[in-house]
Amino acid sequence: MNCPIPPLSLTAARTRILNTLIPLTATEPVDLATASGRILAEPLRACRDLPPFACSAMDGYALRHADLAAAATLTVVGTVYAGSPWSGHLAAGQCVRIFTGAPLPAAADTVVMQEQVQRDGDVIRITGQPGPGEHVRPQGDETRCGEYLLAAGQRLTPEHIGLLASQGLASVRVRARPRVALLTTGDELCPLGQEPGPGQIYDSNRYLLRALLAEQGLTAQDQGIIPDQPERLRQALVQAAATADVIITTGGASVGDADWLVDAARQLGEVFFWQVAIKPGKPFLFGQIGNAYLFALPGNPVAVSVTFRQLVYPALLALMGGAVPLPVRFRAKTLTALKKPPGRLEFRRAWLAMDAQGETTVTAVDKQGSHQLSGFGTANGFIVLEPDCSGVAAGEWVSVEPLSP
Ligand code: AMP
Ligand code: MG
Numbered sequence: 001m002n003c004p005i006p007p008l009s010l011t012a013a014r015t016r017i018l019n020t021l022i023p024l025t026a027t028e029p030v031d032l033a034t035a036s037g038r039i040l041a042e043p044l045r046a047c048r049d050l051p052p053f054a055c056s057a058m059d060g061y062a063l064r065h066a067d068l069a070a071a072a073t074l075t076v077v078g079t080v081y082a083g084s085p086w087s088g089h090l091a092a093g094q095c096v097r098i099f100t101g102a103p104l105p106a107a108a109d110t111v112v113m114q115e116q117v118q119r120d121g122d123v124i125r126i127t128g129q130p131g132p133g134e135h136v137r138p139q140g141d142e143t144r145c146g147e148y149l150l151a152a153g154q155r156l157t158p159e160h161i162g163l164l165a166s167q168g169l170a171s172v173r174v175r176a177r178p179r180v181a182l183l184t185t186g187d188e189l190c191p192l193g194q195e196p197g198p199g200q201i202y203d204s205n206r207y208l209l210r211a212l213l214a215e216q217g218l219t220a221q222d223q224g225i226i227p228d229q230p231e232r233l234r235q236a237l238v239q240a241a242a243t244a245d246v247i248i249t250t251g252g253a254s255v256g257d258a259d260w261l262v263d264a265a266r267q268l269g270e271v272f273f274w275q276v277a278i279k280p281g282k283p284f285l286f287g288q289i290g291n292a293y294l295f296a297l298p299g300n301p302v303a304v305s306v307t308f309r310q311l312v313y314p315a316l317l318a319l320m321g322g323a324v325p326l327p328v329r330f331r332a333k334t335l336t337a338l339k340k341p342p343g344r345l346e347f348r349r350a351w352l353a354m355d356a357q358g359e360t361t362v363t364a365v366d367k368q369g370s371h372q373l374s375g376f377g378t379a380n381g382f383i384v385l386e387p388d389c390s391g392v393a394a395g396e397w398v399s400v401e402p403l404s405p
Contacts, residue, residue, distance in 0.1 A: 005274075009276075010276055010278050010310060017272075023318060023321045024178060028174060030172060032165060038155075038177075039153060039320040041321070042152050044148075046147045047167055049143065049144055050166060058113040059099050061095045062095060062104055063090070063096075063108055063112065064109055064110070065110040065130070070092070076119070077095070077096060078097070079098075080103065082099055085105075088105065104136055110136060112126055112128070112135070116128035178244075178246045179243065179245045180213060181220065181248070182209055182210065182213075183237075183247070184205050185249060189251075204301050205304050208301055216316060230264060238289070241268070246294075246316065247295070251299030262274055269294065278306065278347065280300055280370035281370075282303075293315070295315065301370075301371065301373045305376075329384060333359055333361050333362070336364045337391070338383065338398070339391050346384070347401075348365075350383045351381075362400050381402040382403070
């Protein structure tokens with residue numbers, strides 16, 4: 001089974017996927033505590049001023065700045081802690097002891113940090129020259145009620161969750177998650193918990209993919225291990241397509257005699273493209289069966305990781321109406337020489353670090369085979385070598401991509 005069409009570039013494949021997918025429209029309210037990683041369904045505006053009242057940014061003394069010109073000392077007439085406002089009124093020549101986050105007393109306009117104050121009983125002398133309004137966080141300094149906070153399509157990070165909590169929002173409307181069906185293919189696969197028979201290996205892709213999905217807050221309907229039999233494969237795909245928005249398969253998508261996936265996808269639905277000019281990860285297929293999008297990943301586990309991160313993850317994000325960011329890549333100095341024939345875009349597992357000069361360095365791991373998941377044991381990112389690259393000497397700058405953004 002040969003493909004007459006040359007493999008797509010990674011960029012073209014990604015564009016093709018993003019242009020083809022029709023996002024799911026369903027939304028649901030979720031408790032804020034479980035909203036991290038979800039996609040915001042509607043733009044979010046502040047519903048209150050933050051801070052809600054003018055408050056101190058420092059531990060020190062709250063005073064009227066104009067008083068500083070008039071007298072060398074001020075009298076301390078009270079103390080105000082965070083959470084307990086001071087109800088008194090500040091007269092000329094007076095100040096109050098104040099702590100970070102405490103509401104600024106009426107009439108005070110400046111906070112002098114305690115490090116710039118000499119205190120003797122109830123009298124303070126300022127040693128520095130504080131500016132007017134210093135160390136005061138005015139009401140609404142951070143957000144004004146009605147101000148735009150987050151865009152629809154934003155993937156919620158823990159910091160966004162904190163931001164929403166600061167607005168008092170206990171729940172948030174997010175996009176529904178796609179239903180994902182996961183099936184691995186191959187006569188050689190043995191489920192965990194059983195002793196592998198002759199010629200068998202454990203089904204590591206299932207667990208790798210479940211973990212990759214879990215990182216995105218997604219769980220998969222487990223469709224089990226499908227043997228290399230075209231009829232069984234078609235059955236499994238039809239069954240998955242009936243209940244899932246997305247089908248993810250591994251294996252059987254290459255050009256071997258037992259690789260039935262491409263034929264099955266063509267018979268049951270549409271193949272948008274097959275094969276991408278990357279290494280590892282070439283035998284990748286994107287298609288559709290019924291209403292379900294099909295992502296057929298290669299069998300080799302490292303290729304599963306690369307194609308999921310580069311192609312399936314953006315697709316899932318787009319399906320959920322999320323804004324799809326470009327991959328985060330930066331330059332690093334390679335400490336290892338890298339051999340490479342020109343041709344495909346290559347992902348090499350590597351260790352990113354910072355040297356004594358503060359420069360980012362990268363070292364390729366020893367085990368680079370697409371079957372060698374163990375190479376991830378000492379990897380925290382990828383070196384990305386462009387198709388036309390024909391090798392890199394140690395000390396040259398290369399493009400790198402961290403494993404977790
Ligand atoms: P295939 O694309 O089906 O020819 O598989 C390529 C390689 O990946 C073969 O060595 C398979 O044994 C291996 N492989 C396929 N599926 C899995 C899996 N689920 N877990 C681990 N290795 C797999
Ligand atoms: Mg196979």
